[in-house]
Amino acid sequence: MTAPDWTAHAIGWHVYPLGFTGAPVHPGDAPAAEPARTRLDHIADWLDYVQRLGLNVLQLGPVFASVEHGYDTLDYRRIDDRLGDDAAFDRLIAAAHERGIKVLLDGVFNHVSARHPLVAEALADPDCPAARLIRVDRSGGEPRPAVFEGHDSLVELDHGAEEVAELVVGVMRHWLDRGADGWRLDAAYAVDPAFWARVLPRVRETHPHAFIYGEVIHGDYVDIVARSTMDSVTEYELWKATWSALKEANLFELEWTLGRHDGFQDAFRPVTFVGNHDVTRIASQVGADKAVLAAVVLFTVGGIPLIYYGDEQGYTGVKEERFGGDDQIRPLFPPTPEDLSELGADMHRVHQSLVALRRRHPWLADARVTVTGIANESMTYRTAAADGSAALEVTLDITGTPRAEIRDGAEVVWAHPL
Incomplete structure (x- = not known):
């Protein structure tokens, strides 16, 4: 494993800043007012809540200049x-670090906005410097930029070009110099791992942690992970098996995936989650x-767990394939924790208690799981320290009212319902 040591104790809160702060996202949304305090300050107001929940990582979605949703970058x-400025970013980093909270940024390095100045330059002049950064098809009469997954508003960078590697290294170092503690690489699956293998060692030369x-x-x-030199990846397999097994009353699906999860743990510490900005x-x-x-699954298996903001309050929201289809899952959060509805209090207590359990058993970050009993609607597994020194x-059980129990030997240390 190449991940820095602090990730063995990392549990994070994943925030989509534009939605969390109520920034205008779509054309026709109310224009951004000039708030006395920036929207990044609104995120900073929630850091005590993050700390009280027992978390020590803040994973931010896109914060760089963009056209609409943040993944259509204009300036890295x-x-x-809509969120603030450099001073607001510095305040957020300082406030997080004062509380022992690491801050991770979202690096959208697969593509840029079609309105990025580089795109127009590359299309206009095949011999200009920008043309070495943007993938352009010039085989027909009209040059056409390569786009990401059919989205005409998202134009792909040319990851075979050394100039793109230099661009990404420079951006990553710039914000790490400014105090960020790491990066999530958006759409990393769409980029040849060899590109990351050229970029990341150069970033780690100056920022090894x-x-x-x-x-x-x-x-x-x-x-x-091996070919890219990334520290980890998002484990969508475990995300899918968890909700699908519970929804379809087929815990055999989860059993199978937990076996694969142990294999991943042998090579790297996966980033685990049950919700994010892209899913229901x-x-x-x-x-x-x-x-x-x-x-319960999230916090009792190995990995680096991320809670998507609102899941710890029982928020609901459905991802839809339409314009504005992400809005339900990227909501505005209240001004302060005191403004939260009491309807989410029980779910908050569940998360707080599970985070506390994981803090009491830090070996869970690298735990290995053995399923000891399995049926369609019930399952028991042993989660143990990698060296076998401890276990839970x-x-x-979803045969009736869903219930869960965690035992340390003969003692029940956590249960739902209580």
């Missing part, structure tokens, strides 16, 4: 005007009670 070195992981939806995780909320997928069981027994 400028904070989005940065944690860098990739968004990888499918593929050979172990091979991708876990409470909408499986219901509130089963969402508790999903959280976890039972999940």
Whole structure:
């Protein structure tokens, strides 16, 4: 494993800043007012809440200048005007670090906005410097930029070019110099691992303690990590098996995936989650009670767990394939924690208690799982320290009212419902 030592104790809160702060995202949204305090300050107001929940990592979605949703970048070195400025970013980093919270940024290095100045330059002049950064098809009468997954608004960078590697190294170093602690590499699955292998060692020359992981939806995780030199990847396999097994009453699916998860753990420490900015909320997928069981899985298997903001409050929201289809899962958060509805209090207590359990058993970061009992609607597994020095027994049951129990030997140390 190449991940920095601090990731062995990392548990994070994943925030989509534009939605969290109520910034205008779509054309026609109300224009951004000039707030007395920036929207990044709004995120800083929640750091005490993050700390009280027991978390020590803040994973931010895109914060750089973009056209709409943040993944259509206009300028990698400028904070989005809708969120704030360099001073606001510095305040957020300082406030997080004062609380012992690491801050990870979202690196959208597969593509840029079609309105990025480089795109127009590359299309206009095949011999200009920009043309070495953007993938352009000039085989027809009209030059056409390569686009990401059919989205005309997202133009792909040419990752075979050394100039793109230099651009990404420069951006990553710039924000690490400014205080960031690491990066999530957006759409890393769409980039040849050889590109990251050229970039990341150069970043680590100056920032050896940065944690860098990739968004990888499918593929050979172990091979991708090895060839890319990334520290980790997002384990979508475990995410899918967790909600699907609970929803379809087929815990055999989860059993199979936990076996694969142990194999990943032998090579790297996966980034685990049950929700993020791209998927339907876990409470909408499986219901509130089963969402508790999903959280139990998240916090009792190895990895680096991320809680998507609002999941710890039982938020619901459905991802839809339409314009504005992400809005439900990227909501505005209240001004302060005191403004939260009491409807989420029980789910918050569940998460706080599970995080506390993981803090009491730090070996869970690298735990290995053995399933000891399995049926369609019930499952028991032993989660143990990699060296066998400690273990817990976890039972999940959805035969009636969903319930879960965690035992340390003969003692029940956690249960739902209480």
